[in-house]
Structures are given as C-alpha cells and as structure tokens.
Amino acid sequence: MAFHGGDIETAAEQTGRTRWLDFSANISPLGVPDSVKQAIVQAAEHLSRYPDPYQRKLRRALAETHRVLPEQIVCGNGGADIIFRTLRCLRPRRALLPVPCFSEYEEALTEAGCRVTRWYLPEPFQITRSLCEALENGCYDCLVLCNPNNPTGSVIEPGLLESILETAKQKQMFVLMDECFYDMTEDPEEQNSCIRRIDAFPNLLVVRSLTKRYAIPGLRLGYGICGDVRRIECIRTTGQPWPVNTLAAEAACAALNDQAYQMQFREFLQQARPDLQQGLTQLGFQVWDSHANFLFFRAKGMSHLDLELQEFGILLRHCDTYPGLNADYYRAAVRLPEENAKLLSGLKSCLSAGACGGAQCLKGEV
The missing domain is CATH 3.40.640.10 (Type I PLP-dependent aspartate aminotransferase-like (Major domain))
Structure with missing residues (x-):
C-alpha cells in the first residue's frame, strides 16, 4: 500500500501522542462547510x-x-x-x-x-x-x-x-x-x-x-x-x-x-499561501511556487526534519517516497495563519537546535 499524508493513527501508535497539527494532508483548514x-x-x-x-x-x-x-x-x-x-x-x-x-x-x-x-x-x-x-x-x-x-x-x-x-x-x-x-x-x-x-x-x-x-x-x-x-x-x-x-x-x-464557502476558501488561500512561502524562504529553505494548497520545499541535508517536528506535535509530509526525490524534500499543507506560525516556529527551533546540521547545512556550509 502506498504511503500517504494524514496518517494520524500511525503517528499516534509510534509516539503515543494523540493530538497533532497535521501539515501532511492537503485538506482545507476551514473545516467541513x-x-x-x-x-x-x-x-x-x-x-x-x-x-x-x-x-x-x-x-x-x-x-x-x-x-x-x-x-x-x-x-x-x-x-x-x-x-x-x-x-x-x-x-x-x-x-x-x-x-x-x-x-x-x-x-x-x-x-x-x-x-x-x-x-x-x-x-x-x-x-x-x-x-x-x-x-x-x-x-x-x-x-x-x-x-x-x-x-x-x-x-x-x-x-x-x-x-x-x-x-x-x-x-x-x-x-x-x-x-x-x-x-x-x-x-x-x-x-x-x-x-x-x-x-x-x-x-x-x-x-x-x-x-x-x-x-x-x-x-x-x-x-x-x-x-x-x-x-x-x-x-x-x-x-x-x-x-x-x-x-x-x-x-x-x-x-x-455553497458559493460562500468556495469564495472564503479562495480568499484564504490567496493570502495564506504566499505568507507561508515567505516564512519558509526566510528560514533558508528552497521553496517552489505552488498553485495548490500546499508548498513543496527542500531542506538541504536535513533528512529527518519530519521526525524532529513530531516533538512539537506537528506532522509534515516527507517526500522521500516519491520517485525522483531524496530525503531532504518535504511538502507542507497551507493551514490557518496561527497554525502556519506554529509550523514556522517549530522549524526555527529545529534549525536553532542544530538538527541535521541546522541552518549552516541549509546554506551549504557543512
């Protein structure tokens, strides 16, 4: 069976944690209409x-x-x-x-x-x-x-x-x-x-x-x-x-x-996606322009970033299971601004702690 994002049950079994902020599944954070x-x-x-x-x-x-x-x-x-x-x-x-x-x-x-x-x-x-x-x-x-x-x-x-x-x-x-x-x-x-x-x-x-x-x-x-x-x-x-x-x-x-929900989602995405992209870029990641509700980025030399983020209760989609990609590519869903801020904060903490080489690794200095 193929590997997917959004597998909260497996993450809970492996860690014992039951509450997650899920950036691994590309689902509207506005919730069910x-x-x-x-x-x-x-x-x-x-x-x-x-x-x-x-x-x-x-x-x-x-x-x-x-x-x-x-x-x-x-x-x-x-x-x-x-x-x-x-x-x-x-x-x-x-x-x-x-x-x-x-x-x-x-x-x-x-x-x-x-x-x-x-x-x-x-x-x-x-x-x-x-x-x-x-x-x-x-x-x-x-x-x-x-x-x-x-x-x-x-x-x-x-x-x-x-x-x-x-x-x-x-x-x-x-x-x-x-x-x-x-x-x-x-x-x-x-x-x-x-x-x-x-x-x-x-x-x-x-x-x-x-x-x-x-x-x-x-x-x-x-x-x-x-x-x-x-x-x-x-x-x-x-x-x-x-x-x-x-x-x-x-x-x-x-x-x-539901035209109102469709408009609300479009307006949300048009604002939240570039804001999250800017935040990831400022942290030193290579981020690709996206036309969907997720962002694809590379954390050079950081092959366990998804595991590091689990310590903060955050799930991130590791892209090493995609043919043509190696272990330092990731995908993050675009969520609500306050949730995106938690992701950026968690990533910053991982970098500050020197996880997998930290910010210097991203800049190619190690």
Whole structure:
C-alpha cells in the first residue's frame, strides 16, 4: 500500500501522542462547510435505502457545475477509485508517467498489467516540451498527468498542455489527467482546465475530487469527466455497483452549491499561501511556487526534519517516497495563519537546535 499524508493513527501508535497539527494532508483548514454537515444529517434519514447506483442527482449537479453532460461523468469513492477503475477498464499496455507524482498512478497502472516508464521532471520539476518528444518517439498507449502536480504544486503551461494533448491524440494514446487540485489555482473560471477540452479530445479523462477543498476526506467522493460516453459507461460498470454512498452524494451536492464557502476558501488561500512561502524562504529553505494548497520545499541535508517536528506535535509530509526525490524534500499543507506560525516556529527551533546540521547545512556550509 502506498504511503500517504494524514496518517494520524500511525503517528499516534509510534509516539503515543494523540493530538497533532497535521501539515501532511492537503485538506482545507476551514473545516467541513455547515451546508455539508446539514446535508449529511438530513441524508441520514434515508440510510435504510440503497444509494442510487447511477448517482443521477449528483451527476446532474456536477454537469451543471462543469457545463458538461451527465452522461460524460462517472462518480466514485474518491479520486483514487476513479483512477483504479479507469485503468482496470482500459487495460493500457505501456504508460508514460512523469515523476515525482501521486503514488496511486503507478500502483493502479501496475495492477492493470501495464508496463510503466517513468519520465523524470527536469529541474525545477516542471513539464517541458521534451515530454512531447518522448511521446512521439515512444510506443505508449497511456499518459498520466497531474495538474497542478502533487507534490510540487506546479502547473502545465496552457500552450504546452495543448501540444501534449494533440500529440497524444495523434498517437491514439489515452490521457488520464488528474485535476484534483485545479479548483485551487488562479483560474476561477477554469478556462485552462482540461474539462474544457473533453469534446475535442475524446481520448482524455479528467479526474476531480471534492476531498481537499471541502475538507471531507472521510466521505470519499471523486469523479471523472470524459467526452466519450462509451468509455464513461465502461468505467461505471467496472468495480462494485454502489461506489458512492448516500451521505457522500448529498454532501457533494450541498458543497457544489455553497458559493460562500468556495469564495472564503479562495480568499484564504490567496493570502495564506504566499505568507507561508515567505516564512519558509526566510528560514533558508528552497521553496517552489505552488498553485495548490500546499508548498513543496527542500531542506538541504536535513533528512529527518519530519521526525524532529513530531516533538512539537506537528506532522509534515516527507517526500522521500516519491520517485525522483531524496530525503531532504518535504511538502507542507497551507493551514490557518496561527497554525502556519506554529509550523514556522517549530522549524526555527529545529534549525536553532542544530538538527541535521541546522541552518549552516541549509546554506551549504557543512
């Protein structure tokens, strides 16, 4: 099983500590919207009935939100569920996978019997036009992309993305595009989202999730959007027949209608993300610009920074499990200002104590 952030139970077992400030999971610190809580309570009255196996109400709500057809949407038990079911359905033979990236892609491809070729993102961990050359020169039938990328937070330049999609289309290559963090980018109308391209590229499927923005990872709700309705139907019939439970379906509909929460989250992120980035930079870390609700940074020579922070009750995502990254890369979620201040204070204490070489190590002086 892949390693993830947000595993508070394991941290508690290892340390005996039960209260944590979790920067390892990229979840909205604003909490579950009241509208979602109310929808869950009301939906509980219907738990004696089976959920709708076709998710009709939910798909209509998603179709209205994204301005697509309900028939172009498949829903599942989180974004990872859509990824696994899609690849089980399509059974690609050889895939190109830019890394570092979300671990479930390679796990799902391997489970589907696909041979995976890793394409290592060149510094500063950004998709470049050389990816098109790799697609043109290789014999791939599947490409998996993440935009914004996890864990780097980088986005693909729109013109380059169009070239990649055109190349894949010409090569009759399926493209699985993970946009689970896209609603956090500075593109509120989503003009550059691949959802706008599904009709032009029927070989493209876009994966989305409501987990991060609405702080509902415990409910599990994800969906895929594709212009090819036959492919959507194939994915829908792959896996168990009730992938979305009643509570999750009603919660999702309420979240999609909560414009006030969406605005509040966007305003929060636009302020908190640059503030945290500035704080990390001032401490001497190398920090990458992010288009999601997390920051990717390097603490050169500090391979146990996550363990040091546990002494302060703070969980940080160590990125050494991502292909292409070593032990001094980390990812930190963007949380509330007072919580971000605690993270910065904990990091400063680690540096002052000389953990793993301290500030001098960061500056390359040891």
